[in-house]
Amino acid sequence: MTQFLQPSSVGLMCVAIVAAVALTGVTAFAWDRRGGWLLLRAAGPLLSCALLTLGAFIGINLITSLFQTWPEVWGYLR
Amino acid sequence: MTPNSLSLQIVILAATAGLIALSIVRWNRFRHRRIGRFGALLAVQVLLIASGVVAINRSGDYYTTWPGIVGSTAGLNPQVIVDRQTAARRSVDPVRSAADTWQTTPAERAVDESDAHRSKVEAVTIRGASTGYSLPAEVYLPGSYQANDTRRFPLLQLQPGYPGNERSWTAYLNLQSALDTMIADGAMPAVVAVMPQQNPIRGRDSECVNADPKVHPGSLADTYLSHDVPQYIRSHLRVGRTRQDLIVGGYSTGGYCAANLALRHPTVYGGAMVLSGYFRTIVDDTTGPLFTDQSEVDANAPIMTIRRRHPSLAFFLSASRDNREDLQQLARFQQQVPPTDQLEVLTTATGGHSSVAWKVHSRAGFAWFAKILAR
Numbered sequence: 028m029t030q031f032l033q034p035s036s037v038g039l040m041c042v043a044i045v046a047a048v049a050l051t052g053v054t055a056f057a058w059d060r061r062g063g064w065l066l067l068r069a070a071g072p073l074l075s076c077a078l079l080t081l082g083a084f085i086g087i088n089l090i091t092s093l094f095q096t097w098p099e100v101w102g103y104l105r
Numbered sequence: 106m107t108p109n110s111l112s113l114q115i116v117i118l119a120a121t122a123g124l125i126a127l128s129i130v131r132w133n134r135f136r137h138r139r140i141g142r143f144g145a146l147l148a149v150q151v152l153l154i155a156s157g158v159v160a161i162n163r164s165g166d167y168y169t170t171w172p173g174i175v176g177s178t179a180g181l182n183p184q185v186i187v188d189r190q191t192a193a194r195r196s197v198d199p200v201r202s203a204a205d206t207w208q209t210t211p212a213e214r215a216v217d218e219s220d221a222h223r224s225k226v227e228a229v230t231i232r233g234a235s236t237g238y239s240l241p242a243e244v245y246l247p248g249s250y251q252a253n254d255t256r257r258f259p260l261l262q263l264q265p266g267y268p269g270n271e272r273s274w275t276a277y278l279n280l281q282s283a284l285d286t287m288i289a290d291g292a293m294p295a296v297v298a299v300m301p302q303q304n305p306i307r308g309r310d311s312e313c314v315n316a317d318p319k320v321h322p323g324s325l326a327d328t329y330l331s332h333d334v335p336q337y338i339r340s341h342l343r344v345g346r347t348r349q350d351l352i353v354g355g356y357s358t359g360g361y362c363a364a365n366l367a368l369r370h371p372t373v374y375g376g377a378m379v380l381s382g383y384f385r386t387i388v389d390d391t392t393g394p395l396f397t398d399q400s401e402v403d404a405n406a407p408i409m410t411i412r413r414r415h416p417s418l419a420f421f422l423s424a425s426r427d428n429r430e431d432l433q434q435l436a437r438f439q440q441q442v443p444p445t446d447q448l449e450v451l452t453t454a455t456g457g458h459s460s461v462a463w464k465v466h467s468r469a470g471f472a473w474f475a476k477i478l479a480r
Contacts (some may be wrong), residue, residue, distance in 0.1 A: 030424040048147065055143035076150045083154050091460065092276035102308020103268045103391055 034094045040085035047078035109457065114159050121152040156381045160289035164432055166428045169457035180455055181425075181465050185226045187439065187450035209294045213256065221289035223248030226281050228271075231301055233333030236325045240302040242271050244342070245281060247288060247295035259351075260344040261298040261471075262334065262374075266357030267310040267391065269300045277460050278356075280364070283468055297344050301334045303362060310391040313362035314405050320394040330362070331370040347375075352419075352474050354378030356463040361386070364407040364438070367418055375420030376447070376477065378470040380463050381431045384408035384438045411441045419447035419474045423466035425456035449473050 031038050054071030057064045094100050106113050128145035135141025161167075168174050179379060205447065209217070225246045232239045247258065263280070265273035274280040287293045303326055304311045311326035311466040325353050338344055345351065353374050358384020367377035384407040388395050403409050420442055424431035435450065442448045451469045457460025 047150070051146045051150065052143050055146055056139045058139075058142060072150070073145055075146070076153065080154055080157075081148050083158070087158075092270075092273050093271065095270050096307070098308040099268060099270070100308075102310075 034085060034088050034097055034100055035092070036085065037089065040082050040089070043078045043085065044082035047075040047082060050075040052077065107283060108171060108174060109163050109216070111163070114156070114163060117152060117156045117159055119477070121149065121156055124149050124152060152380065166430070166457045167459045168461070169217055169425070169427045169459075171457050171463075173456065173459060173461040176461065178456075178465050181453040181462065182455075183451055183453045183465050183469055185451050185469070187448055189444075189448040198479070205399070210390065211359045213249070213253070214291065214294065215421065216252045217247065217288050217295040217378040217470050218291055220248030220252055221285045221295070223251070224281060224285050224288075225250075226275050231334055231337045233329045234336060235332050236305070236327050236329045238305050238325075238333070240271075240305065240329070242299055243275055244300075244338075245275070245284060245296075245298035246342075247284070247297065249288075249295045250343070252298070255343075257299045257343045257345050257350075259474070260297055260335075260338060261296055262330070262338075262351065262353045263298055263300045264303050264313065264330070264353065264355030264359030264362040265300070267304075267312075268356075269359065271300050274298075274300045278467060280465055280467075283464070284471065287468065287471055288476075293471055294478065296471075297342055297476070299334060299338050301330060303330060303359070305329065305423050309393060311387050312358065312388075312392055312395060312405075313366060314386060314395055317397045317401060319397055324395075327366065327369065331366050331373050335373060348373055348416075349375040350478075352376050352378060352477075354380070354467070354470060355382070356380040356467070357382065358387075361407070364420075365405055365410075367420075368407050368410040368413075369405070370417060371416045371418055374418070376421070377378075378421040378474065379435075379438075380423050380466045380470065381425065381428065381432045381458050382422075383431075384411075408438055408441060411438065411443070417445050417447070419449075419473075419477045421449045421451070421470045423451040423453075423462075423469065425453050425458070425462045427455050428458050428462075431458060447477065 030036060050071055054067045057067055090092055128149065132139045170180065172179050220254050225243050229242050229244055230239050231242045263274045288295050303328055305324050311324050315327040316324040329478055339346060351374055353363045353366050354377065360379040361384065363377040364379045364382055364384060367374040386395060386405050422435050422439060424435040426432055439450055451466060453465055454460055456465065
């Protein structure tokens, strides 16, 4: 797995936070639209919350150096 | 209101609930509807995550002060509350002889201090002769290591907590700059430090023990750490050859590892530096089953093995007074340390179970190592 995808990647943290904020924005701005946009009402906040959690997790991991790889994270959460 | 307080948890939960309620009520009535919705959604998400972070922090009393969150060690107020040396130490120690006494000449000390900031941290792979494991490690070489190609150095073996890895001491506790500064200041002689990976099965907490092969094949962490690592370091680097030149230390799970390894192998290690440690193996979902019978459990419980007859060891124990669990563990073990062992106990007023405390505790531990080397 490339360094970009590791749990201590600054790049992945930035992408996750920017994506979360962008998705929140799209969800808020498209809330009154009909059709397929309705899916955003349910999925948008959940997905952006998950992305923001990922960003926060990587941020904390960058400070604490607890995990280097995702298998270490899964092992801890197991 | 501290970061681990119930009041903070309640405030954040109340704010989250209030904001969710306000958002529902105002959803179609924001003056700038889209921007209002955007702000409300984002704020609720941030508060939900903050609530989770505070709950995790409260569960272990990790960070207990606000300055601590940004890494400040102000207000920790470290105090040595026990400093017990054994006058009879050398006479009761069958391993140490007069020739083993560690000595650095004034010239060597001068080079230590002047070259301190030329230190290096190298990533290596340690292949275990007994276990066959090839696991990563980091090695700290003091600046004066290159100055004299015959001189040997004392060795610190440092274990991380769990979760943690071979980089934790350097990345999390700034080991290199801490040792450089202490050596440059003359607070300790130059030392080599090795930080080995302690979990042979990646992602699984080994607790640094040899798991029963019937329940956990392929996890001989104890043999790897107490035999393979010292042997590898001694055959590849110029470090001391006696147990008095080798101290094992660690924080949290690494602290338990240090106490357990030193007591199980008192002919390998001269002592243990136990920072916020515990003294019975923690077997849980992160370790999986480790032992099959009570004798294995007892043999890996420093709180019990400390009572057994053993060559004199030196212990440095530390905890933060605002982490009740760590303090109780320390107090129980401290009571069991026999008078034939050296003991120094340090506590800090705050710091919790976190890097903030361990930065301060480990510096005191390194100074303690310098003291026992000089004796």
